[in-house]
Amino acid sequence: MNKITSLFHIKYPIIQGGMVWCSGWRLASAVSNAGGLGLIGTGSMHPETLRDHIRKCKAACGDKPFGVNVPLLYPEIETIMHMLAEEQVKIVFTSAGNPKTWTPWLKEHGMTVAHVVSSSKFAVKCEEAGVDAIVAEGFEAGGHNGREETTTLVLIPQVRKSTSLPLIAAGGIATGEGIVAVTALGADGVQIGSRFALTIESSASEAFKKRCIEAKEGDTMLTLKKIVPTRLIKNEFYQQVEIAENIGAGVDELRILLGRGRAKKGIFEGDLKEGELEIGQVCSLIDDIPPVSEVIQALIRDFDNCMKRLYLFRITDSQ
Amino acid sequence: MNKITSLFHIKYPIIQGGMVWCSGWRLASAVSNAGGLGLIGTGSMHPETLRDHIRKCKAACGDKPFGVNVPLLYPEIETIMHMLAEEQVKIVFTSAGNPKTWTPWLKEHGMTVAHVVSSSKFAVKCEEAGVDAIVAEGFEAGGHNGREETTTLVLIPQVRKSTSLPLIAAGGIATGEGIVAVTALGADGVQIGSRFALTIESSASEAFKKRCIEAKEGDTMLTLKKIVPTRLIKNEFYQQVEIAENIGAGVDELRILLGRGRAKKGIFEGDLKEGELEIGQVCSLIDDIPPVSEVIQALIRDFDNCMKRLYLFRITDSQ
Numbered sequence: 086m087n088k089i090t091s092l093f094h095i096k097y098p099i100i101q102g103g104m105v106w107c108s109g110w111r112l113a114s115a116v117s118n119a120g121g122l123g124l125i126g127t128g129s130m131h132p133e134t135l136r137d138h139i140r141k142c143k144a145a146c147g148d149k150p151f152g153v154n155v156p157l158l159y160p161e162i163e164t165i166m167h168m169l170a171e172e173q174v175k176i177v178f179t180s181a182g183n184p185k186t187w188t189p190w191l192k193e194h195g196m197t198v199a200h201v202v203s204s205s206k207f208a209v210k211c212e213e214a215g216v217d218a219i220v221a222e223g224f225e226a227g228g229h230n231g232r233e234e235t236t237t238l239v240l241i242p243q244v245r246k247s248t249s250l251p252l253i254a255a256g257g258i259a260t261g262e263g264i265v266a267v268t269a270l271g272a273d274g275v276q277i278g279s280r281f282a283l284t285i286e287s288s289a290s291e292a293f294k295k296r297c298i299e300a301k302e303g304d305t306m307l308t309l310k311k312i313v314p315t316r317l318i319k320n321e322f323y324q325q326v327e328i329a330e331n332i333g334a335g336v337d338e339l340r341i342l343l344g345r346g347r348a349k350k351g352i353f354e355g356d357l358k359e360g361e362l363e364i365g366q367v368c369s370l371i372d373d374i375p376p377v378s379e380v381i382q383a384l385i386r387d388f389d390n391c392m393k394r395l396y397l398f399r400i401t402d403s404q
Numbered sequence: 405m406n407k408i409t410s411l412f413h414i415k416y417p418i419i420q421g422g423m424v425w426c427s428g429w430r431l432a433s434a435v436s437n438a439g440g441l442g443l444i445g446t447g448s449m450h451p452e453t454l455r456d457h458i459r460k461c462k463a464a465c466g467d468k469p470f471g472v473n474v475p476l477l478y479p480e481i482e483t484i485m486h487m488l489a490e491e492q493v494k495i496v497f498t499s500a501g502n503p504k505t506w507t508p509w510l511k512e513h514g515m516t517v518a519h520v521v522s523s524s525k526f527a528v529k530c531e532e533a534g535v536d537a538i539v540a541e542g543f544e545a546g547g548h549n550g551r552e553e554t555t556t557l558v559l560i561p562q563v564r565k566s567t568s569l570p571l572i573a574a575g576g577i578a579t580g581e582g583i584v585a586v587t588a589l590g591a592d593g594v595q596i597g598s599r600f601a602l603t604i605e606s607s608a609s610e611a612f613k614k615r616c617i618e619a620k621e622g623d624t625m626l627t628l629k630k631i632v633p634t635r636l637i638k639n640e641f642y643q644q645v646e647i648a649e650n651i652g653a654g655v656d657e658l659r660i661l662l663g664r665g666r667a668k669k670g671i672f673e674g675d676l677k678e679g680e681l682e683i684g685q686v687c688s689l690i691d692d693i694p695p696v697s698e699v700i701q702a703l704i705r706d707f708d709n710c711m712k713r714l715y716l717f718r719i720t721d722s723q
Contacts, residue, residue, distance in 0.1 A: 087719070087720075095722055097719055120720075148586050167421065192534055204621050205621060209532050223557070225555045232622070233622030234622075234625065234626070235621050235685060235688075236542070236555040236556065236557065238542070238555065238557050238575075238576040238577075238582065239685045239688065239689065242581060243621055243688060243689060245691075256557075257555060257558050257585060260561065263557065264537070265584040265714070266557065267585070268585075268714065269588060269714060270581050270582070270585050301555065302523050302524060302554050302558075302559075302562055302653055303551070303552030303553075306553065331652060333650060333652030352436050361537070366554060367552075367558050369554075369558065369562060370561055370562060370565075385719060388719055389719075392714065395587065395588060395711065395714060396715070399406065400406070400416055400417065400583070400708075401439075401708055
């Protein structure tokens with residue numbers, strides 16, 4: 086019995102993270118149909134666009150479950166939440182906000198709720214708020230990130246100690262070996278972003294996907310820490326931020342430099358120079374753009390092979 | 405057969421990281437006598453002090469092997485290296501420099517050589533230099549750190565792909581579960597710092613040890629990035645650095661602020677306000693100051709229990 090597969094009624098405890106400009110109905114339904122849980126990322130959608138994606142996802146998934154990721158800072162949050170109820174969405178992952186604000190309402194409307202945290206302190210708040218599962222996301226994750234910079238290796242045992250809720254590890258996981266590693270640390274399942282952002286079904290631009298699979302170690306960095314810490318590929322825009330910060334730019338100057346729509350420009354429109362190229366550190370380990378079904382098969386195959394290798398590992402020669 | 409235990413002729417593939425002001429002969433010999441590999445950290449020792457520690461360590465270890473960690477930027481590096489040969493030291497871990505400079509010489513003098521890296525690019529250089537093993541250390545590690553900020557979870561598979569040499573994972577590992585996790589990622593053994601810094605045999609001050617075991621998530625941060633990235637506990641000194649950096653302080657101003665002897669002041673003398681309190685992010689998971697023998701026993705016990713738990717884990721309900 087796995088706490089995550091039984092909670093969401095899925096085959097594998099593999100969640101596809103909701104990602105701006107990557108995870109529409111096409112990616113989410115592909116993941117759900119392959120035995121994981123696909124999430125539509127609402128962060129980059131107008132409400133009516135989201136409704137369209139939900140309906141298409143439902144049609145594409147048949148009886149397979151899927152979910153929606155909602156950043157709680159979303160400006161039209163009331164509209165979004167009521168639409169999820171109208172459209173009878175069953176699974177909601179919330180992030181970037183207080184889990185107490187919406188969890189009771191979502192639960193009353195029959196939804197299963199998970200919330201994304203970057204510390205055990207917030208994991209405890211999630212439990213108090215009544216969420217069904219916790220996603221704990223480490224420093225290596227792409228896009229918006231926590232301020233404490235706790236890595237997945239340190240964060241997962243810390244959150245595991247603080248709560249008995251089903252625990253989904255996120256940040257830095259793109260392989261079957263990675264799934265084994267976080268399982269050892271106490272996770273019940275995984276949320277994977279970058280690996281799914283770089284698939285055929287992801288709605289990111291080809292230019293973005295190509296740049297990401299070419300990325301090497303050290304090519305992403307956590308930046309914009311004075312506004313909201315964001316991990317992205319170091320490009321011309323990143324260099325501008327670095328220069329500004331090095332000479333002491335404040336929040337207001339950085340906000341002006343950031344402007345609006347940079348994530349869309351980078352990820353969806355493929356402007357590799359001026360856009361925000363949000364992706365996880367683990368993209369250095371990714372070098373292809375396969376269909377989702379192949380990703381899931383490889384994750385399971387490599388998980389099984391890694392487990393077999395561990396069975397044979399002995400920590401002393403004498404054992 | 406384990407590549408690390410057979411390379412160093414030890415019982416467990418557990419190396420105690422060489423740490424300034426923590427790892428003299430007392431800590432190193434305790435680790436070696438408990439079945440791991442203790443390292444004397446030369447970074448904080450004058451050459452004649454080091455000779456004294458080597459002789460005491462040898463006497464305390466009997467037939468058990470021990471090693472010495474040498475940062476290659478050490479000002480009296482020639483003196484140190486010749487002393488290691490004179491004292492017939494058998495195992496040397498080098499760090500903070502080019503592995504090509506000293507590895508051939510050390511090998512000619514019959515020593516087994518490991519080198520610490522924070523990227524696969526440098527791991528390849530190590531292999532070319534002829535080292536016997538690689539220590540790959542992630543962003544979560546305490547003290548001096550790499551510039552690319554690659555976390556252990558991402559770094560280990562990356563280094564594993566780049567070399568077939570025996571691979572020792574470091575950074576963020578303080579538990580048996582952590583050892584299982586990095587083993588899954590491809591490591592053959594582990595180097596553990598913080599957990600051993602916070603033992604009875606560590607030569608750090610009681611005030612430092614106490615502050616570290618009280619530390620919570622987010623209490624350490626990687627700072628001083630314009631000089632050499634260093635992970636330490638956020639205290640008054642850290643705040644001074646942050647303020648200076650926020651208003652655009654350059655390398656020269658930061659060097660003046662840092663001054664000399666801050667690590668000694670913080671770790672050895674226990675000045676919690678003005679000293680550098682170098683420790684790994686994983687200190688948030690550590691809450692006691694036991695003897696080394698108990699640490700090793702707990703690591704092995706928790707490793708075994710975690711492996712048993714993994715044997716029972718199934719990634720699908722149907723398996």
